[in-house]
Amino acid sequence: MTTSGQNNSKGKKNNPLFEVVFNIIVPSIILMKFSGPEYLGTVVGLIVALIFPVGYGIYDFIKARSLNFISLLGFLSTLLTGGIALFELNVEWLAIKEAAIPGIIGLTVLMSGFFGKPLLAKVLLNSILFKLDVIYDTLDARGNTQRFKQQITKANYILALTFAFSSTMNYVLAKWIVTSPAGTVEFNEQLGEMTLLSYPIIAIPSMLAMIGIFFYVIKVITKLTGMKFEQMVHSQ
Template sequence: MTTQPTKPKKNNTFLELIFNIIIPSLILMKLSGDEYLGTVNGLIVALAFPIAYGIYDFVQSKTFNFISLLGFLSTLLTGGIGLFELDAEWLAIKEAAIPAIIGLVVLVSGFSGKPLLAKLMLNPTLFNLNLIYDTLAEKGNVAEFKSKINTANHLLASTFVFSAAANYILAKMIVTSQAGTVEFNEQLGEMTLVSYPVIAIPSLIMLIGIMIYVVKTITRLTGLKFEQALNQE
């Protein structure tokens, strides 16, 4: 009797929003006054939620990747900026640096011949990769397919460039108070809350567009229908 491999636990988007955005934002905006938690304790408690959720998610999924590591470090850096009362400019730089680093890694991966996009989107659990690659080889379209995937990888890198620029502008516009003050915590909470619809949703739309581009490339170069390209198992 053979045992089925354990499937990795899927992320719970609702919990991610609650612990990474909504709860920290509400604490920073509503409970950072001296009559409640205070500026320092408010910041610590607010940042404890995404850190705790990150640790919980790692324990549940048993996976830890580069992007998750950067997200974890980003939270710690935000706390450091607030606790050490650094200039708000450092927050804007940090907000831009994290997606910029990810974008650079994605871009470099394309030049190395192993585009990160291929690992992210050409997933064997989603696509019948053996059929796709065999059909591409039969039609002599392997080189063109690799070129198109590399183009999509550049587009993916550009989404992180957009995110870096948008993060910097948003931080400069919203967080203008000195770190260590109630106003700084409130503005940090507002920025965290606003960043989701202003940055995350447009980035998601761009990612969907890239995915559609990849799917159309597969169907055009292989002649397969979308349903045929999918993994039916």
């Protein structure tokens, strides 16, 4: 009974609302409203704002006892943002950094397709959700294995495009909003505004695109295997 409880705890996913609050809303409010000289000041305000996403990242690592590639890049992104601000580097570096993180992910996804091992398949087609043995056996029996691989590779390239969109929009948003020198109250306020706007302008459209890719993959599996959705996924 204890082992089962521990497994459930390890497999429990994070609350998306908490992720938004700790990584976006709270840091944005601190940067925009409490980093002036009458409150925390520019440096302390920035540090306090960054504590929330960094702290949440550490908490998530301890809770999951593992660190995936995406989480690592998010953690590094937060630290780089703090470094650019604290060392008062040119704001151009912020735009470059904002574009680089999703750009690296997108490039990784793209290259995985070129090498015949689409990252999409590893992330989406997992044995926890899908009955992979049944799906692959059915595909093989129908002679559709190669077509399936082609469709998954196509979906993988579409996924890479979503990261390319995110990278481009991150750069444009950073250049458009953050124009004040690092180390100033205005910089902190603009950084908070950029963080807040990045969710509806970039994160939500990217999320919707990924949901669309998921349903596309389901449709491909259904078409090529003749199976219904409930037949290809585990009941629990």
